[in-house]
Amino acid sequence: MTGHAQTLRPFLSRAAQLYPDRELVARTGDGTVRYTYADYAERVGRLASALRAADVGRGDRVATVCWNHHYHAEAYFAVPTLGAQLHTINPLLPADDVRHIVAEAADRLLIVDASLAETLAAAYDPDAFESVEQVVVVGGETPDLPFDAVVDADAFVAEHDPDPDYPALAGDDPAGLCYSSGTTGRPKGVQYTQRMLWSHTMAILTPAGLDIADRDVVMPVVPMFHINAWGLPYAATAAGAKHVYPGPSPDPADLVDLIEAEGVTLTAGVPTVWLGVLEYLQDHDADLSTLERIVIGGAAPPERLIRAFDDRGVEVVHGWGMTETAPVGAVSHLKPDLRDADYETQLSKRTKQGLILPGLEFRVVDDSGELVPHDGESMGELLVRGPWVTTAYYGREDDEAFEGSWLRTGDVVTVDGDGYVELVDRAADVINSGGEWISSQALENAIMDHGDVREAAVVGVPHDRWGERPVAYVVADADDREALITDACARIREAYPDWWVPDRFEFVESVPKTATGKFDKVDLRDRFEGSLDETVDATPPDEAE
Structure with a gap:
């Protein structure tokens, strides 16, 4: 016998029943919004009823162009519980990319922040935008x-039923749609089913994942328009944890x-966010005694960042993780035999991408498809599969991205x-110098x-002899740049x-970023004209000792 369908709605209904007074808090341009899980469930219900009255149903796509706030959190549940797809659009994408993904997704209704209306x-x-029948504006005039x-x-949801007759859904019914940032071509859409997001939520709740419990107060700084804010809105709700949303452009x-x-x-975001927080803390007193964990993704955290927060x-x-893995695929926790190891050994593990989550399978293969040994040195491409890993892109075939499952x-x-697992590089960013x-x-x-x-970003640029050599683009506060380079x-x-x-x-004054906050290495490579000459600073691979 099979159990009940693996869908998102029970996460919210359980939280409203068992934790009715637990809070959801959002910073907005006008102050702070605060309400309970009981209120949250009612507001989600009204939005779902309003969407249904607007003829949104199973398989339709509702797009959002929103920051991290309570309205967005309500859409996270209201749209999927109708069997529709929540299509989160990154407002930082180029306008041409936004046009492309709206047209390809054929979004029927669009929810937009008033502050992003101009965008x-x-x-x-x-x-x-031919498919868009209605636009709902949140957070302002x-x-x-x-x-x-x-x-x-407010007018859109007014007078609608807070307890709608939700449709019965199956695990294979649609729930979400997210597009990649498209740095190497057009953004590609990844569809999430109810079961994919349910499975991902259950995985990151565990100690092997992000270890989220009802005692937690969870603040996603990672944008809600980027891969479901790494799944935290769903996981916090499933756990009955308190939500805190930092709103538009938090400093x-x-x-x-x-x-x-x-x-x-518990909070989460890319390294640059927390480096900025560390800078702020150098000149300002703050009580961070409640903060237990910062989840960092998108790029590896510098050791000095880990040390600085350890000291606090x-x-x-x-x-x-990645868009295609919904997104979390590995987390770097210390295994039992490493918990008594010396600090430097522990640090060497914590800076790695970590251990693949329970429920996923992985393998690492070389260019010929052969498995590479797990020796910490042999490099290969990471392949993964599992219940929250996509097997196809929306509206297209991309055979090169998949090998069966x-x-x-x-x-x-x-x-x-x-x-x-330690990420050496993206395949497109590995620098091939003299065949190494x-x-x-x-x-x-x-x-x-x-x-x-x-900040520091390194790219490979053409070299007359070695094919490619690394060039570093650096944002620094040092007056003595030569000493910095030497160090x-x-x-x-x-x-x-x-x-x-x-x-x-x-x-440079700043390193260019993609729409998802990562270093834009395509831009940096394009900045470099011609090729590097022979240098005496770097010993070629075949002459290295």
């Missing part, structure tokens, strides 16, 4: 938008204030003897461990061969 209007094209039907959110002071005021225990009694938990992640990794690989990510981490470096090169030589040292350091 939406700039992307508007009557052909691309209804602006003038080039759509036939534009309505304020370090906003984040620290929310941690203090709301007693945040806050654990940095490193995770790995296996997803080819495009990530080049090693796996050590303890099973910890150099990890741009490893170089970035080594450079960013310098206290005066705020950074020494750090690299401590861990890697001499020929890994970048041939050139370029100091």
Whole structure:
């Protein structure tokens, strides 16, 4: 016999029944919104009823262009519980990409922040947005938008039933749609079923995942428009934890204030967010005594960031995932035999992408498809499969991305003897110098461990003899740049061969970012014209000792 369908709705209904007074808190442009799980369930019900009255049903797509706040959290449940797909649109994408994904997804209804209305209007094209029948504006006055039907959110849900007759859904029914950032081409859509998001939620609730419980106060800083805020809105609800949403464009002071005021225990975001918080804490007193864990993904956390938060009694938990894995696929927790190891040994594990989550399978293969040994040195592409890993892209065939049920992640990794996966690089970002690989990510981490470096991105550029050589783009506060370069090169030589040292350091005001906050290496490579000459600073691979 099979159990009841694996869908999202029971997560919210259980939370409303068992934790009716637990809070959801959101920072907005006008102040703070605060209500209980009982209120949350009613507000979700009204929105679901309003969507149903607007003829949104199974398989339809409702798009959001929103920041991290309570309205967005309500859409996270209201849309999927109708069997429709929540299509979260990244407002930082180029306008042409927004037009492409709206047209391809054929979104029927669009929910937009008033503060992002201008961004939406700039992307508007009557052909691309032909499918959009109505626009619902949240968080402010209804602006003038080039759509036939534009309505304020409060008016949209007014008088609707807070307890609708939800349709019976199956695990294979649709729930979500998220597009990649498209740095190497057009964004590609990944569909999530009810079962995929249910499975992912159950996995990250566990100690092997993000270990979320009802005692937690969870603040997703990672955007809700980017891979479901790493699944935290669903997991926090499933656990009965308190939600805290930081709203539009939070700065370090906003984040620290929310941690203090709301007693945040768990938060998540990319490394640059927490480096900014550390800078803020150097000059401001703050009480972070409630904060237990910071989940970092999108890029590896520099060692100095982990050490700095360790000194404050806050654990940095490193995770790995991607749009195609819904997204969390690995988390770096210490195995029992490592918990008594010396600090440096533990740190070497914690900076890795970690252990593949229970429920997923993985393998690492070389260019010929052969398995590579788990020796911490042999490199290969990571392949994964499991109940929350996609097997196809929306509206297209991409045979190169899949091998049957296996997803080819495009990530080049090693796996050590303890099973910890370490991301060496994206396949597109590995630097091939004289036939040998150099990890741009490893170089970035080594450079960013310098206290005066705020950001560092490394790319391979053409070289007359060696094919490619690394060039580092650095954002730094140091007045003595030559001393910084000398120190950074020494750090690299401590861990890697001499020929890994970048041939050139370029100091910039900021490193360009993709729409998902990652370093835009395509942009950086395009900045470099011509090719590097022979240098005496780097020893070629075939001459290294």
